Amino acid sequence: MSGPWTEWDHVLKIDPDKTLVDGETFEDVCETGTDAIAVGGTTGMTEEKMERVIDATGKYDVPVYIEPSHSEAVVHSDALAGYLVPIVFNAGDVAWITGAHKEWARLDDDIDWARTWTEAYIVMNPDATVAEYTSADCDLDADEVAAYAEVAEQMFGQEIVYVEYSGRLGDPEKVAAAHDELDDATLFYGGGIHDYDSAHRMASNADVIVVGDLVHDEGVDAVRETVEGAHDAHE
Ligand code: 1GP
Numbered sequence: 001m002s003g004p005w006t007e008w009d010h011v012l013k014i015d016p017d018k019t020l021v022d023g024e025t026f027e028d029v030c031e032t033g034t035d036a037i038a039v040g041g042t043t044g045m046t047e048e049k050m051e052r053v054i055d056a057t058g059k060y061d062v063p064v065y066i067e068p069s070h071s072e073a074v075v076h077s078d079a080l081a082g083y084l085v086p087i088v089f090n091a092g093d094v095a096w097i098t099g100a101h102k103e104w105a106r107l108d109d110d111i112d113w114a115r116t117w118t119e120a121y122i123v124m125n126p127d128a129t130v131a132e133y134t135s136a137d138c139d140l141d142a143d144e145v146a147a148y149a150e151v152a153e154q155m156f157g158q159e160i161v162y163v164e165y166s167g168r169l170g171d172p173e174k175v176a177a178a179h180d181e182l183d184d185a186t187l188f189y190g191g192g193i194h195d196y197d198s199a200h201r202m203a204s205n206a207d208v209i210v211v212g213d214l215v216h217d218e219g220v221d222a223v224r225e226t227v228e229g230a231h232d233a234h235e
Contacts (some may be wrong), residue, residue, distance in 0.1 A: 003117060003159055004063065004081075005186050005208060008035035009033040009230040010154040010199075012223060013067070013190070013212040014057070015041035016049035021219035026053070031058035038084060038210070040067030042129045046216045067119075071104035082115035082161070089120050089148050090229055092135030098110045119150035122178065125191060128166040142177035150177035153185040165191025166212065176205040195222065199229025 005011075012034040018041070020029065030037065039053045050066065050073055057064045058079025067084045068074045074083070105111065122145055123136035131138055140148070140176040145163065152158040163175050163181060169192035179187045190210030191201050203209045211226050 001185040002160040002184070003186075005036070005188075008186075008208045009203065009234050010034045010227045011036045011038055011188070011210045012215060013038045013040065013104040014053055015212065015216065017041050017044035018213075020216065025220050026056035027060065029215060029223075030057055030062045032215075032220050034062060034211075034221045034223065035063045035208075036081070037062055038067045039064065040069060040073070040135055042069050045047055045073040047072065047075055051077070054079055055061070068104075071107055074104065076109060076110055076112065080115070082117065083112070085116060085118045086121045086162070087118050087158075088123055088130075088134045088136060089121055089152055090137050090140065092137055104157055110131050113158060117160065118158060119162045119188065120149075120156065120158035120185075121162045121164050122132065122148045122152075123164050123166075124174065125165045125168055126169055128191075129162075129167055130164065140174070142171075142174045145174045146177040146181040149181045149185075149187070159185055160188055161185050162188040162210075163167055163206070165189075168192040170202070172201060172205050174221045175202065179205055179207070193226050194218070196225040196234055199226035200233045203230040203233035213221075 040215040054077050063081035063086045065082050123131050124138050149161045152161050162222050163178050175189050187206045188208045189206035193211045209230050215223050
């Protein structure tokens with residue numbers, strides 16, 4: 001069975017280590033029209049910070065997922081729609097392919113496998129924290145990005161492939177190359193989306209766009225524009 005993300009256009013990623021814009025609430029955030037909220041970040045993650053955001057967002061209509069960067073950041077809660085676990089396909093350090101996952105499975109006896117899915121990340125911005133952490137090889141041509149996407153779907157059965165430029169807008173040609181290569185898997189794109197136009201452009205090359213920093217830096221009106229951009233691109 002395919003997951004709900006096949007129906008999504010837009011995901012809003014909330015970093016529990018960052019604050020909302022002054023005067024805005026998690027209710028405002030949940031009412032931006034985004035299809036899903038993913039809670040996660042690369043650094044500074046604790047169970048307590050995770051819980052605070054899940055409690056604040058989990059009571060509205062939009063589904064909330066945890067995207068854990070490591071096992072200590074996993075919170076079990078009925079308010080969650082599920083867990084989206086990153087696997088970094090171009091990581092130089094295998095801890096980010098299976099190592100951290102092995103530790104999670106070893107230490108956590110309560111993993112809710114029926115609500116746990118993986119995301120095949122291709123990390124593309126060498127300046128992003130996630131690239132540093134994972135020692136990712138970001139120096140990839142469009143055909144290499146496409147090949148990673150193909151391997152993820154065809155050899156590893158991944159239902160979500162995620163081209164990640166976190167912090168800056170990506171190369172649409174490389175995103176499109178991954179998109180074109182996929183048969184049924186859903187392509188997520190994230191990085192640097194900050195307005196209607198950038199959302200529209202990247203959504204034209206992907207199935208789902210992920211918006212992160214914007215909600216912390218500019219706020220919910222700006223996020224709403226990106227939702228519109230994604231919808232219009234997929235009309
Ligand atoms: C980060 O892909 C997301 O994991 C979104 O990136 O913060 O640059 O929007 P931004």
